[in-house]
Amino acid sequence: xxxxxxxxxxxxxGRRQDANEDPHACAFCGGxxxxxxxxxxxxxxxxxxxxxxxxLSDDPIDRSGxxxxxxxxxxxxxxxxxxxxxxxxxxxxxxxxAGSWAGxxxxxxxxxxxxxxxxxxxxxxxxxxxxxxxxxxxxxACASTGNTSSSMAAYATRAGMKAxxxxxxxxxxxxxxAQALDFGxxxxxxxxxxxxxFRLLLQVAPELGLxxxxxINPFRxxxxxxxxxxxxxxxxxxSPDYIVVPGGNLGNxxxxxxxxxxxxxxxxxxxxxxxxxVQAAGASPFYETLRTGATDLLAVDAPHTEASAIxxxxxxxxxxxRRALDWVGGFCESVTDEEIxxxxxxxxxxxxxxxxxxxxxxAGVYKLVQAGKIERNxxxxxxxxxxxxxxxxxxxxxxxxxxxxxxxxHVEAELNSLxxxxxxxxxxx
Ligand code: F0G
Numbered sequence: 455x456x457x458x459x460x461x462x463x464x465x466x467x468g469r470r471q472d473a474n475e476d477p478h479a480c481a482f483c484g485g486x487x488x489x490x491x492x493x494x495x496x497x498x499x500x501x502x503x504x505x506x507x508x509x510l511s512d513d514p515i516d517r518s519g520x521x522x523x524x525x526x527x528x529x530x531x532x533x534x535x536x537x538x539x540x541x542x543x544x545x546x547x548x549x550x551x552a553g554s555w556a557g558x559x560x561x562x563x564x565x566x567x568x569x570x571x572x573x574x575x576x577x578x579x580x581x582x583x584x585x586x587x588x589x590x591x592x593x594x595a596c597a598s599t600g601n602t603s604s605s606m607a608a609y610a611t612r613a614g615m616k617a618x619x620x621x622x623x624x625x626x627x628x629x630x631x632a633q634a635l636d637f638g639x640x641x642x643x644x645x646x647x648x649x650x651x652f653r654l655l656l657q658v659a660p661e662l663g664l665x666x667x668x669x670i671n672p673f674r675x676x677x678x679x680x681x682x683x684x685x686x687x688x689x690x691x692x693s694p695d696y697i698v699v700p701g702g703n704l705g706n707x708x709x710x711x712x713x714x715x716x717x718x719x720x721x722x723x724x725x726x727x728x729x730x731x732v733q734a735a736g737a738s739p740f741y742e743t744l745r746t747g748a749t750d751l752l753a754v755d756a757p758h759t760e761a762s763a764i765x766x767x768x769x770x771x772x773x774x775x776r777r778a779l780d781w782v783g784g785f786c787e788s789v790t791d792e793e794i795x796x797x798x799x800x801x802x803x804x805x806x807x808x809x810x811x812x813x814x815x816x817a818g819v820y821k822l823v824q825a826g827k828i829e830r831n832x833x834x835x836x837x838x839x840x841x842x843x844x845x846x847x848x849x850x851x852x853x854x855x856x857x858x859x860x861x862x863x864h865v866e867a868e869l870n871s872l873x874x875x876x877x878x879x880x881x882x883x
């Protein structure tokens with residue numbers, strides 16, 4: 455049987471950790487940890503067939519887009535209970551208008567908003583809540599810009615655990631807050647931004663015996679890496695030229711980089727796609743760090759962007775993300791809120807919508823094609839990380855501000871004035 459262990463990512467350390475503990479940082483140097491495996495011999499051809507057959511199965515484990523690929527996440531003890539809500543199985547959809555707008559690229563969308571709680575976080579949460587359950591955890595906790603919290607709340611209650619959330623006060627979307635409350639979580643609103651809430655949580659978590667499920671928990675990354683397995687299977691195992699993701703705390707890009715590397719090392723793909731991370735201009739510490747060639751993170755103390763999901767100034771996983779870009783030859787871009795809003799409008803013309811952070815991907819592609827860093831006619835997959843309804847306040851704000859898109863008129867409930875208004879509105883549209 456394949457076996458798993460935890461290892462520090464720091465080159466100067468690299469030490470293995472006690473496999474029975476679930477630390478979130480190296481016990482020796484405080485570095486981030488990887489889950490690593492001594493894989494059993496893997497036959498890619500056979501395994502691809504097995505995974506395909508599982509698509510016809512009614513077993514809840516096979517109905518999960520994470521555990522269907524369990525040979526690549528073999529950290530679960532035999533017989534352990536898996537906590538799943540049929541995550542994954544998300545669509546890969548062509549976006550022809552958005553592709554031609556971005557500069558004649560062949561664009562497809564991997565829409566993670568189709569997960570049950572409406573974001574990509576469900577892939578990571580099934581993995582780390584399953585791990586937590588096997589450790590007899592009672593309370594799980596995270597700091598969040600909203601999506602991790604709603605996903606954690608769902609999986610925790612499903613597993614019979616209690617959920618404690620730290621969210622910045624008045625900084626996350628009402629819809630995401632409502633989801634967490636709906637799932638019965640205890641929500642603590644603290645600090646002005648994610649970074650402050652996260653810092654405080656890290657301080658109190660050990661005192662209170664809380665199990666952290668932020669993306670510094672390496673088991674989260676394991677679940678999230680399966681997005682590329684599913685995506686490549688949907689593409690007949692042909693790699694795109696680029697995979698584009700928004701970057702906040704940089705867990706997702708780290709996960710995608712790890713997934714791609716493992717697929718290549720294990721012989722599932724020949725070519726590794728390049729990974730592009732897109733940050734919002736007011737919250738782009740990673741972009742600035744890479745742009746200037748700084749060796750340490752150029753953290754942003756007061757991050758600002760309307761894309762609240764990625765309003766993060768001190769991304770915890772920046773070293774893993776930098777390593778991921780090195781592995782796959784990727785790069786990072788930053789886009790303004792105006793560019794995000796425009797890209798979001800363009801996507802919706804293809805009948806595809808998402809929350810603002812997700813639209814940063816298309817805005818990034820547009821900018822990179824203009825700059826000659828992404829070639830015209832490239833095969834590009836944008837990962838849309840969150841559902842359209844995750845931030846309806848944003849939509850209403852932008853629409854009422856009269857930008858492109860839908861129109862809203864209030865008409866007196868009287869037939870003649872209704873006819874008059876309709877004639878006018880239909881002509882104008
Ligand atoms: N897109 C959405 C919709 C997100 O919610 C997040 C992160 C990201 C992109 C960025 O992913 O952090 O892995 O780089 N949301 C976290 C949260 C921070 O708390 O929900 P990342």
